[in-house]
Amino acid sequence: MAIAESTTGLLGRFRQVNNAFPQTAQIKEIKASGGKVFGWLCSYVPEELIYAAGALPVRVTGYPHETELADGTAYLSTVSCSFSRSCLQIALRGEYSSLDGIIAGSTCDGARRLFDHWRRYVKTPFAQIISVPRKYSATTLDLYYSEIVSLKASLEKYLGTSITDDALANAISVYNRSRAIMGRLYELRMRDGPPLTGAEMLEVTNAAVRIPRDTFNAWAGELLAYLETSPVRHRGRARIMVIGSVLNNVSFIESIEAGGALVVTDGLCTGIRYLADPVVREDSELPLRSIARRYLTGFPCARMFPAHDRFDRIVKLLQDYRVDGIISENIRYCVQNAHDLPLLRQMVSALGIPILALDIEYGTSGSGQIQTRVQAFLEMIEASRRRPVER
Amino acid sequence: MGTAIDTSTGKISQLIRYMKFLTTFYRNQPHAHYFRMLQDYFIALRDARANGGFVVAHTIFFPVEIFDALDLVPMHLEFTGSLMSFFGIECGDLLAGAAEMGLPPEVCSAHRVIAGALKASAMPQANAVVCSNLVCDNAMKSGELTMALHSCPGFVFDYPFNQGEAADRAIMQELKDVIAFLENVSGHKMDWHRLSANIAETNRQIGLVREVNNLCKAVPSPLPPQDFLKFLVVDYMGAGKPETTLYLQSLRDDLAAKVAAGKGFVNPERLRLMATMLSPWYLQGTIDAILSEHGAAIVCNPNLCDWRQSLQLDPARPLESIAMKLAACSPMRMFGPLDERALGPLRDCVREYRINGAINFNHLGCRQIGPTFKIYKDILDELDVPILYMDCDLIDPTVTSADEVRQKLEQFFELLEDR
Numbered sequence: 001m002a003i004a005e006s007t008t009g010l011l012g013r014f015r016q017v018n019n020a021f022p023q024t025a026q027i028k029e030i031k032a033s034g035g036k037v038f039g040w041l042c043s044y045v046p047e048e049l050i051y052a053a054g055a056l057p058v059r060v061t062g063y064p065h066e067t068e069l070a071d072g073t074a075y076l077s078t079v080s081c082s083f084s085r086s087c088l089q090i091a092l093r094g095e096y097s098s099l100d101g102i103i104a105g106s107t108c109d110g111a112r113r114l115f116d117h118w119r120r121y122v123k124t125p126f127a128q129i130i131s132v133p134r135k136y137s138a139t140t141l142d143l144y145y146s147e148i149v150s151l152k153a154s155l156e157k158y159l160g161t162s163i164t165d166d167a168l169a170n171a172i173s174v175y176n177r178s179r180a181i182m183g184r185l186y187e188l189r190m191r192d193g194p195p196l197t198g199a200e201m202l203e204v205t206n207a208a209v210r211i212p213r214d215t216f217n218a219w220a221g222e223l224l225a226y227l228e229t230s231p232v233r234h235r236g237r238a239r240i241m242v243i244g245s246v247l248n249n250v251s252f253i254e255s256i257e258a259g260g261a262l263v264v265t266d267g268l269c270t271g272i273r274y275l276a277d278p279v280v281r282e283d284s285e286l287p288l289r290s291i292a293r294r295y296l297t298g299f300p301c302a303r304m305f306p307a308h309d310r311f312d313r314i315v316k317l318l319q320d321y322r323v324d325g326i327i328s329e330n331i332r333y334c335v336q337n338a339h340d341l342p343l344l345r346q347m348v349s350a351l352g353i354p355i356l357a358l359d360i361e362y363g364t365s366g367s368g369q370i371q372t373r374v375q376a377f378l379e380m381i382e383a384s385r386r387r388p389v390e391r
Numbered sequence: 392m393g394t395a396i397d398t399s400t401g402k403i404s405q406l407i408r409y410m411k412f413l414t415t416f417y418r419n420q421p422h423a424h425y426f427r428m429l430q431d432y433f434i435a436l437r438d439a440r441a442n443g444g445f446v447v448a449h450t451i452f453f454p455v456e457i458f459d460a461l462d463l464v465p466m467h468l469e470f471t472g473s474l475m476s477f478f479g480i481e482c483g484d485l486l487a488g489a490a491e492m493g494l495p496p497e498v499c500s501a502h503r504v505i506a507g508a509l510k511a512s513a514m515p516q517a518n519a520v521v522c523s524n525l526v527c528d529n530a531m532k533s534g535e536l537t538m539a540l541h542s543c544p545g546f547v548f549d550y551p552f553n554q555g556e557a558a559d560r561a562i563m564q565e566l567k568d569v570i571a572f573l574e575n576v577s578g579h580k581m582d583w584h585r586l587s588a589n590i591a592e593t594n595r596q597i598g599l600v601r602e603v604n605n606l607c608k609a610v611p612s613p614l615p616p617q618d619f620l621k622f623l624v625v626d627y628m629g630a631g632k633p634e635t636t637l638y639l640q641s642l643r644d645d646l647a648a649k650v651a652a653g654k655g656f657v658n659p660e661r662l663r664l665m666a667t668m669l670s671p672w673y674l675q676g677t678i679d680a681i682l683s684e685h686g687a688a689i690v691c692n693p694n695l696c697d698w699r700q701s702l703q704l705d706p707a708r709p710l711e712s713i714a715m716k717l718a719a720c721s722p723m724r725m726f727g728p729l730d731e732r733a734l735g736p737l738r739d740c741v742r743e744y745r746i747n748g749a750i751n752f753n754h755l756g757c758r759q760i761g762p763t764f765k766i767y768k769d770i771l772d773e774l775d776v777p778i779l780y781m782d783c784d785l786i787d788p789t790v791t792s793a794d795e796v797r798q799k800l801e802q803f804f805e806l807l808e809d810r
């Protein structure tokens with residue numbers, strides 16, 4: 001799948017950031033000038049708050065490739081997902097030493113145990129975990145809001161600053177701008193021949209959480225402007241949606257696309273879930289309250305109840321992006337996604353959309369075995385297209 | 392995943408037959424009360440449909456006192472599934488059924504058994520489901536699967552991770568909401584007097600478990616290690632019931648007499664061990680036998696039934712009492728952040744129970760215990776207490792054989808004896 005030169009050039013900046021992370025030029029620059037960098041763990045931690053505090057929020061991720069995780073496993077044991085083990089291993093090896101703080105959410109067993117070990121053994125100066133409810137109601141919104149109010153207070157104390165409502169309102173508009181640009185990039189993929197591949201899109205969303213947001217908005221805006229009119233058209237044997245556990249590894253998507261598929265959308269926290277749903281300010285509502293509502297009601301993770309809220313969003317995407325098949329990648333020991341599979345299968349099979357469930361490790365680039373299964377899956381989709389409709 | 396024929400009455404009747412047998416077998420002994428409590432529990436469940444009862448399936452930790460006061464028939468999903476496999480009812484078939492549904496082996500077997508049992512219609516039809524995020528990711532998901540497969544309404548009790556005032560407010564509101572939900576779906580009304588009476592009973596039961604735990608500080612310790620599991624079962628299925636109080640009272644009296652007579656689970660007692668999790672359900676008797684051959688006893692478990700926090704439930708304030716109980720029960724210490732509240736009891740137990748070694752039964756798939764091992768080990772290293780990491784499974788006997796368990800335990804005992 002050839003990539004047009006200009007696209008490559010515009011994407012190269014994102015790729016460079018991703019390859020260097022967590023030792024990017026941008027982070028080094030911020031640190032050199034006395035700035036603060038905070039790591040966040042999981043998409044239920046409101047980045048806007050960190051941004052409004054004047055610090056750089058970066059998403060904590062693991063190795064971008066499959067590797068042995070001896071340290072991570074020695075601490076978290078094999079029954080923790082390889083994402084949490086990978087993150088911890090990087091941290092234990094000092095590669096996240098530029099972080100001034102770590103902020104986590106009680107989103108799943110893997111994440112909360114990762115935080116326990118991080119706080120105890122990595123000893124990043126600032127460490128806080130917030131309660132993240134599993135359902136949306138007036139009670140849970142109040143709880144989550146009070147958690148981020150207390151996070152705000154801790155950040156203010158630690159940084160010796162005050163996070164004003166104006167700063168929060170500005171953060172909302174900066175982040176909403178990112179969401180709008182990335183949302184438009186996604187919409188381009190609804191086309192018959194999208195101008196960017198699934199792997200390329202993942203480079204963009206990965207970089208979004210690794211560089212200063214204003215830089216990202218500028219770069220992503222330039223990419224969007226180019227792609228809106230670009231003559232590049234990617235086509236594949238089947239239009240695929242990827243769903244499942246956290247996924248940062250671009251080469252995994254590349255390996256699916258190398259087999260002739262085209263990944264046109266996803267349901268991932270590193271993909272559409274990250275950029276969907278802007279923060280909406282309701283009349284006279286405090287900005288932090290609007291932020292809380294968005295994080296609790298946005299495109300849900302598999303951890304949220306009821307699952308059909310997420311399933312409904314998936315069905316909508318299947319239709320909007322004219323998806324031929326779903327690849328569900330589940331990191332071993334990521335229970336919430338694994339547990340959803342029976343119901344999800346039932347739902348998509350009723351829609352006549354096939355699903356391929358892959359058990360993987362975080363960072364996998366798509367082994368020969370995975371490629372073989374993807375090939376067989378694509379052939380099955382093609383064969384079902386050729387099959388005459390029975391009357 | 393279509394609805395199969397309801398074969399649950401047969402499975403539950405099989406459980407009832409076991410309980411009846413064991414009640415008779417242990418007559419005049421404390422355990423007779425325990426098995427009678429379970430027998431009554433499953434009879435109510437089996438006959439619920441015929442009696443016009445309203446069955447509420449629920450996951451671990453839900454305060455069962457509420458069901459009783461609403462005159463509902465509870466079905467503890469994890470323990471009903473686990474007891475089925477504990478008593479040898481097609482555990483392999485249930486796990487295979489879960490695999491067919493697409494649940495990978497990484498999902499805790501206690502929950503795969505539930506899925507398998509739902510698929511095989513081995514669980515009675517629920518009229519409603521109440522589940523929570525306690526104490527791991529599996530619980531809520533099993534609850535939701537039950538709602539879907541039994542096509543019934545459900546409520547998620549969303550328990551806050553961090554403690555504090557906001558969390559207290561949220562818990563109280565969730566309790567009120569879940570009662571309103573249950574009243575609404577069942578048409579039953581909460582009997583607040585009965586709830587208060589149940590809380591008074593639970594308060595007595597917590598006191599009795601404390602007394603039993605204190606008796607286990609004696610050298611030799613009088614309690615057979617597999618009884619720790621019974622404490623869990625009575626708390627999760629029998630809290631607030633008079634039969635449970637009778638069980639704990641007679642057990643306390645029995646153990647007190649043994650302590651007075653210097654009789655222990657093993658005599659002489661050479662090794663005093665701490666467990667940080669339950670041993671596999673299907674190996675309870677085997678492990679007790681191995682321990683006793685080697686003069687070893689498991690005398691405490693800081694994560695199960697260890698009511699160390701001072702706690703006085705107030706029947707006049709039943710909901711506040713339930714919230715207090717939830718916050719204080721020992722497995723909940725594993726749910727929140729692993730801070731001093733969670734880890735302090737480990738240190739305290741070493742001192743209070745004069746522990747020589749600890750065993751971490753690491754259930755394949757358990758999201759609580761395996762990942763804490765390193766932290767536990769570091770704490771116990773400071774106290775010069777070795778800890779054994781034992782890979783096993785709560786329910787699935789194909790993961791670790793009795794021989795492997797024996798070999799590992801014997802090696803560990805040797806290490807302890809050589810010190």
Ligand code: SF4
Pocket residue numbers: 081082083084107108109110111245246331333334335336
């Ligand atoms: S991969 Fe799954 S289990 Fe691991 S941190 Fe993410 S959601 Fe949690």
Ligand code: SF4
Pocket residue numbers: 499500501502526527528529530754756757758759760785
């Ligand atoms: S054994 Fe572990 S994983 Fe299974 S239900 Fe209990 S806490 Fe959850």
